[in-house]
Amino acid sequence: MSQQLEVDVDESGVAHDETFPEAIEALRTRRSGHNFDPDEDIDDETLEALIEDATYAPSSYNLQPWEFVAVQDDENLDEVVDLAYGQEHVREAGTAIFVVGHTEPETADRVFEEWVEAGRFDEETAEQVKEQTVAGYESERAGRDYAIRNASLAAENLLLSAHARGLTATPMSGFDFEGVSEFLGLPDDKIPVVLIAVGPSGGEEPERLPRRDVDDVLHREEY
Ligand SMILES: Cc1cc2nc3c(=O)[nH]c(=O)nc-3n(C[C@H](O)[C@H](O)[C@H](O)COP(=O)(O)O)c2cc1C
Structure with a gap:
């Protein structure tokens, strides 16, 4: 059984959730829902808001090495369902968003210029860090790892x-x-990297499956 840690404000003021309590509630109540309203789809404004929120994710050196491909056309959604081994809830959601990762550091020039413009790096440092960053993508494995890490956070x-x-x-x-x-x-x-089926809810979802306890997953100092 998973436990629910109750974290209260204490004198040190560290382990509290008072700054953004609703953010904590949101991340603890998020579900992977499968019950979509098949008659309702999200509008363009909502799609753009979702993507904008995704782009606030952290990324290595702020490279933002991601793209989002939204599929909403009925015939295309049928194709996506086939490619997703028949997972029908994608069609019912009405929108399939593929989060796509870059395996090459294609935004590096632009982003390191922005570090300099913002006064966060001088030109020489920016050039060095950029070279290290680009070198970090050299192996195929490293490029895929970066793509998956960054896109997963988005x-x-x-x-x-x-x-x-x-x-x-x-x-x-x-x-x-x-x-x-x-x-x-x-x-x-x-x-x-990830396909996200998203749409208006069709109602209740089954109860959440248990989470592993903190004691089970938290290792201190070494594994
Ligand atoms: C990497 C990854 C792949 C997943 N693939 C699928 C999938 O193909 N189809 C699906 O219905 N759910 C998929 N899920 C959702 C998981 O089943 C779900 O996150 C998990 O059961 C925990 O439930 P919760 O997200 O509601 O807390 C995936 C989740 C992750 C993180």
Whole structure:
């Protein structure tokens, strides 16, 4: 059974949730919902708000190495359901958002200029850090790891944003990666990391499955 830690304000003021209590509530109540209203879809403004919230995610050196491909056309959604091994809830959601990661540091020039413009790095330091960052992408494995790490954080932001806006959303990796890359027309240096089915709720969801206890997952000083 998972426990629910109750964290109160204490004298040290560290372990409290008073600054953004609703944020804590939102992340603790978020669910991967499968019950979508098949007759309602999100509008363009909502889609753009979700994507904007996703872009506030942290990323390595602020490279923002992600793209979002939203699929809403009925025929295209049928294709996505097939590529997701028949997961029908994608169609019922009405919107499938693929969070796509960069396996190459293509935004590095622009982003390191912004570090300099903001006075956070001098030109020489920016150039050095950029070279190190670019070198970090050299192996294929490293490029994929960066793509997955950064895009996953953006995906979690998107999920929390959907929840905060009263929508239902589910992250999914149960899809044919190569088939999706081809279907979306992704270039070779971009990979589909997560598919998020999102839409208005169709009602209740089953009870949440238990979480592993903190004692079970928290290791102090060493594993
Ligand atoms: C990497 C990843 C892949 C997942 N793939 C699928 C999927 O293909 N289909 C699906 O319905 N849910 C998928 N899920 C949702 C999980 O089943 C869900 O997050 C988990 O059961 C915990 O439930 P909760 O998100 O409601 O807390 C995936 C979640 C993650 C993080």
